Amino acid sequence: MNVTFLLNGETVKVEAEPTRTLLDWLREDRALCGTKEGCNEGDCGACTVMVTDADGAKALNACILFLPQLHGKAVRTVEGISGPDGALHPVQQAMVDHHGAQCGFCTPGFIASMATGHLQGRSDHDDVLAGNLCRCTGYAPIVRAAEATADAPVPPWMNDSVPQVEAQPYGPETLDELADWYAAHPDATLIAGATDVGLWVTKQLRDLPQVAFLNRCKELRGITQTDKTIHFGAAVTMTEVLAAIGKDHPSYAELIRRYGSEQVRNAATIGGNIANGSPIGDNPPALIAMGATLHLRHGDMTREMPLEDFFIDYGKQDRAPGELVTYVTLPKKAPALRCYKISKRFDQDISAVCGCFNVIVADGIVSSARIAFGGMAGTPHRAHQVEAALTGQPWTRGTITNAAARFGEDYTPMSDMRASAAYRSEIAQNLLHRYFADMTGQATSVLEVTP
Numbered sequence: 501m502n503v504t505f506l507l508n509g510e511t512v513k514v515e516a517e518p519t520r521t522l523l524d525w526l527r528e529d530r531a532l533c534g535t536k537e538g539c540n541e542g543d544c545g546a547c548t549v550m551v552t553d554a555d556g557a558k559a560l561n562a563c564i565l566f567l568p569q570l571h572g573k574a575v576r577t578v579e580g581i582s583g584p585d586g587a588l589h590p591v592q593q594a595m596v597d598h599h600g601a602q603c604g605f606c607t608p609g610f611i612a613s614m615a616t617g618h619l620q621g622r623s624d625h626d627d628v629l630a631g632n633l634c635r636c637t638g639y640a641p642i643v644r645a646a647e648a649t650a651d652a653p654v655p656p657w658m659n660d661s662v663p664q665v666e667a668q669p670y671g672p673e674t675l676d677e678l679a680d681w682y683a684a685h686p687d688a689t690l691i692a693g694a695t696d697v698g699l700w701v702t703k704q705l706r707d708l709p710q711v712a713f714l715n716r717c718k719e720l721r722g723i724t725q726t727d728k729t730i731h732f733g734a735a736v737t738m739t740e741v742l743a744a745i746g747k748d749h750p751s752y753a754e755l756i757r758r759y760g761s762e763q764v765r766n767a768a769t770i771g772g773n774i775a776n777g778s779p780i781g782d783n784p785p786a787l788i789a790m791g792a793t794l795h796l797r798h799g800d801m802t803r804e805m806p807l808e809d810f811f812i813d814y815g816k817q818d819r820a821p822g823e824l825v826t827y828v829t830l831p832k833k834a835p836a837l838r839c840y841k842i843s844k845r846f847d848q849d850i851s852a853v854c855g856c857f858n859v860i861v862a863d864g865i866v867s868s869a870r871i872a873f874g875g876m877a878g879t880p881h882r883a884h885q886v887e888a889a890l891t892g893q894p895w896t897r898g899t900i901t902n903a904a905a906r907f908g909e910d911y912t913p914m915s916d917m918r919a920s921a922a923y924r925s926e927i928a929q930n931l932l933h934r935y936f937a938d939m940t941g942q943a944t945s946v947l948e949v950t951p
């Protein structure tokens with residue numbers, strides 16, 4: 501198969517296995533070894549490159565980026581971030597000036613993230629750089645270097661245009677084509693952002709004999725907003741979700757800001773995060789607490805269901821072979837929604853527990869309650885007994901204490917490397933108390949503590 505993209509300003513046409521990663525190809529076939537391999541699983545950012553498409557530039561991890569995902573796009577590696585005559589990019593000069601590198605292994609990845617942030621005019625450097633790990637310099641000089649370039653103009657060579665390309669064989673361009681193809685090839689693997697599937701290849705060394713990439717299917721990439729709903733195509737990235745929900749769902753947005761890293765959010769899709777059926781995915785608890793609807797398609801047949809019904813058991817979802825997730829629809833407003841992610845690190849960490857609460861109180865009485873947790877069972881699901889203990893009761897600390905005691909009837913969590921069962925049980929109860937505090941005007945966020 502033939503994949504065409506711009507590499508540091510030069511058009512390349514590549515014949516490659518569909519699951520060959522950009523990182524391997526750069527280092528092994530092009531001898532572009534500036535892009536480093538650290539973890540090879542999306543965690544460290546040493547392999548960061550800048551990828552430009554019609555929507556603009558974004559930072560991505562080359563280690564879990566398959567070559568077909570680049571068709572019709574432009575890639576800039578660290579070798580192409582300095583100018584054609586060797587002139588340093590302003591962020592490179594600033595890293596020198598501010599002593600931003602010691603061993604230097606992480607530096608190309610930082611440079612790619614910083615140059616992309618610089619191009620985008622970003623000043624939220626902590627978020628831009630949260631997916632880049634540095635073990636020896638420390639972040640203060642690096643962030644100072646990023647700050648120092650705020651007023652520097654973007655060098656002309658950084659403004660990539662995207663090449664015109666023909667369709668590529670593994671990327672159906674319409675939903676009809678994709679749905680027909682998948683129904684006829686139910687054993688094939690769909691690849692959306694590849695933040696899960698990438699690891700099947702790099703860590704589990706799995707062969708994927710038949711694949712289809714979703715990123716060229718425009719219908720799956722759309723976002724439609726009405727007065728009442730927000731409707732996401734399954735292939736909308738978490739960065740795009742974050743931008744779309746920021747105003748209406750600030751607490752959900754704060755959860756998504758802590759989803760992986762900039763590079764992971766730029767790749768991972770909302771549909772992939774649901775379809776993979778993970779018990780610790782961050783979207784499902786928030787979406788279930790809001791009462792979101794999931795849409796599926798199998799050939800010509802479409803159906804929809806409350807998202808909570810999709811998750812049947814650990815590793816088992818209500819999705820037939822050859823059926824794809826097409827859309828998710830959520831309410832435009834859910835003012836009582838609060839989402840709490842408990843993880844060992846603030847950024848770039850999977851939830852140990854994710855609790856999402858949406859309790860409606862009218863005249864001091866709980867009129868409805870939707871509470872959903874991830875990390876408490878084999879699937880993300882609702883706390884029906886806790887909800888029942890709240891509904892119809894006065895919205896008081898006493899009601900909360902009584903309801904919190906019911907979590908054991910809803911969930912039997914397990915112990916794993918992220919948290920013990922006892923910790924999970926206790927934190928679930930504490931989060932209900934936190935929600936009550938939050939909704940009754942008490943300060944609960946440690947981020948807002950000021951000296």
Ligand SMILES: Cc1cc2nc3c(=O)[nH]c(=O)nc-3n(C[C@H](O)[C@H](O)[C@H](O)COP(=O)(O)OP(=O)(O)OC[C@H]3O[C@@H](n4cnc5c(N)ncnc54)[C@H](O)[C@@H]3O)c2cc1C
Pocket residue numbers: 541542543689690691692693694695696697698714734735758759760761764767768769770771772773774775776778780781782783823824825826848849850851
């Ligand atoms: C470093 C790192 C950090 C992460 N941090 C987080 C985090 O903080 N929170 C979190 O929730 N997750 C996190 N993840 C997990 C991952 O990002 C998500 O599960 C992601 O949303 C998967 O989406 P994707 O588009 O990358 O899916 P892919 O990897 O492309 O696909 C995942 C699965 O879903 C299937 N699939 C994809 N789209 C469809 C569709 N439309 N219909 C049917 N099947 C489909 C694929 O075939 C595959 O089985 C992290 C991953 C990495 C590598």
Ligand code: FES
Pocket residue numbers: 536537538539540541542543544545546547548561562563564
């Ligand atoms: S090598 Fe660590 S994120 Fe790619």
Ligand code: FES
Pocket residue numbers: 600601602603604605606607633634635636637
């Ligand atoms: S400079 Fe050594 S890891 Fe960052």
